[in-house]
Amino acid sequence: MTSTGTSKASLFGLLAIVVGVFAVYWPGLGGGFAFDDYPNIVLNKFLHVKDLDGPDWLAAMFSSNAGRLQRPLAMLSFAIQHYFTGLAPAPMKFANIAIHALNAVLVFGLCRAILRTMGGDERRDTWAAMAMAALWAFFPINLMGVLFIVQRMESLSHTFVFAGLWIYVLGRHRQMQGMPGLGLAVCGLAFGGVLGVMCKESAVLLPLYSFLLEVFVFGFRGPAGRRDRRLHWLYAIVLLLPAIAAVAWLLPKAMSENAYARRDFDLGERLLTQPRVLIDYLRWTIFPPLSELGLYHDDYPVSRGLLSPPSTLLGLVLVPSLIALAIALRSRRPLLCLGIAWFFAAQALTATFIPLELVFEHRNYFASLGVAIALVDLLLLAPRDQTRKQLGAAVLLVTVVMHAGLTHLRAREWRDPLSFAQTEASKHPDSPRATYALAQLLVALSKGDKHSAIGQEAFAALERARRAPNSNVLPVQGLLLFAAQTGSPLKDEWWDELTSKLATRPIGPQERGALASLNECAISRRCHFPPGRMLTVFAAALSRRDDLEVLNVYGNYALNVLGDRPLAENIAREVSARAPRNLQYRENLIRVLIAFGKYDEARAQIAVLRESGRFGSARTRADAMERRLEKARLKTAPGH
Secondary structure: OHHHHHHHHHHHHHHHHHHHHHHHHHHHHHHHHOOOHHHHHOHHHHHHHOOOOOHHHHHOOOOOOOOOOOOOHEEEEHHHHHHOOOOOOHHHHHHHHHHHHHHHHHHHHHHHHHHHEEEEEEEHHHHHHHHHHHHHHHHHHHHHHHOOOHHHHHHHHHHHHHHHHHHHHHHHHHHHHHOOOHHHHHHHHHHHHHHHHOOOHHHHHHHHHHHHHHHHHOOOOOHOOOEHHHHHHHHHHHHHHHHHHHHHHHHHHOOOOOOOOHHHOOHEEEEHHHHHHHHHHHHHOOOOOOOOOOOHHHHOOOEEEEEOOOOOHHHHHHHHHHHHHHHHHHOHHHHHHHHHHHHOOOOOOOOOOOOOOOOOOOHHHOOOHHHHHHHHHHHHHHHHHHHHHHHHHHHHHHHHHHHHHHHHHHHHHHHOOOHHHHHHHHOOOOOHHHHHHHHHHHHHOOOOOOOOHHHHHHHHHHHHHHHHHOOHHHHHHHHOOOOHHHOOOOOOOHHHHHHHHHHOOOHHHHHHHHHHHHHHHHHHHOOOOOOOHHHHHHHHHHHOOOHHHHHHHHHHHHHHHHHHHHHHHHHHHHHHHOOOOOOHHHHHHHHHHHHOOOHHHHHHHHHHOOOOOOOOOHHHHEEEEEEEEHHHHHHHHOOO
16 A cells, blocks of 8 residues: 555544544433532632633632642633633533543554664554554543543643653654754653643653653664664653652651541552452453443452452552563563553553542543553564464454444443433442432432432432441431431431541541532521531531641531631631631631621731732632622722
8 A cells, every 4th residue: 555545544443533532432422520520620719711811810710629730721721611611510521521532643653653763564563553542532431531520630631641652652763763863752751741631640740651651662763773872861860759758758758647547458469459450450451341430449359369350469469470571571572561551551550559549441542542452462563474463463453343332332331410410339339439320410400309209319329428438427427417407307227326426437538529519508598407416516627636727617517507706717717827828718707707807817817818829810719809808898898
């Protein structure tokens, strides 16, 4: 086939992949928001930009509490969509599908560039790269990076990672051919890394991916096949030194006494569990079982010992064996080894000592590319005779079609919020999150009618969620809220269970959210909770660890329900003083000072607030507080 014919075939193939991505994921457009979508998008009032005022957009960009850099580019993309389409989930999902389709094109370009540097046949390289892109695009495990709206952070971050790697490979290819190219390669790392990190921290691994390209494919070679020592210095600067600094910063924190206080596992158990998780990721990627895949994996069993469960030992053997295989075969099958290395490298942040949750499928958005590269090398490039090549191509085609079909079935599970919640709860009946998410949706659908069939099913679902293994405080909080709002009895066993769990378990986002929901319902007078019970609940939550967010909610309750002004003011001052960089705490203090008529001090705090945040992103908050102060001052002025 001529070069022109190959280019036309490439365009046709890419068009087929892009159309296929939209067709496969289209049923998922009908679904709603889920899980982390709510705090990051739905309930994030600073993201809901309504005009073109610059400070409002800065506030939106830096409104995320996820990650130290606050992921401004990803948040900006959500703000732009909200400006044009509001909080409708379908346009946001459509944009995510478009990003995934674009990434598939970038993956093709990256893989073809890698294959070309290895000096193969152009036609063969083009179809191999197409196969890698198609496999990756249709892997069912990547659905969470597409239809789970907030994980645009992950997919958009990798848009820049894929583009940066592609630029890096093009630059290195030029350099190895004796043309200027090292500068282009460095620009690729800088471009992809900086912009990617502004979407999500996953992009910090870009230099590691390019380093593994050197190890397995390029060999740190320059013109005429000679080693280029400048590359050694480059990776000392962009990889080795940052890695040492990161470990020196993160490892002591991970080994501190309170590092795992919010988890039901410790550092040792995490390190025992993660090899099992990685093997399951591989299995879910290559042989995806629909009955196991899902948004919620909080029911994943923790490894408590080498044989508890027995697959722990298997994981501890298989993971180093695969890494050893990649090292041993790096000269004979560099692409296979690169794929294995990329899979494990992509887990460097989430599967090591950092005290994160154990399992999330979206963590494989880049790792699955390593799997795709390894599979295509084994099935399409490794066979020598024509018969085996044809058999490998047939197996590959069937695999792509099968995975596309399974991804389509997964997308159909997201077609509407109720179907999604029911499917997740049926797949993971022992998942506290999945069972509670279904119960929460049924409560909303009941519209407060406890006598309706949906209302009765909502109570039953909350009770099932409450009885799930390792159930958290959310189901019992849900029972209290639903009962209070429907005039049903507030059972003592619910209060006792809530108090006990808060007193004996780590305080995390779910516990804080539960207390905030109870408090909000009490303040709005939609729920009439016994003050004695609420005070006991707050005391339990604060008994083991002085959590600032819990203390903040308690101060709100003291002011708006108990009417205890001195207590509310003392708490607001303490919380703001202990977390001076937290804009919300300072804003809460200003609200309290205005409510108590302490206008001069409130104005001073507003001045501090205005200078806080990144790049003036707190100015919108400060302006709102200024208006609030002026309104309160006018109301209390003589003669008003």
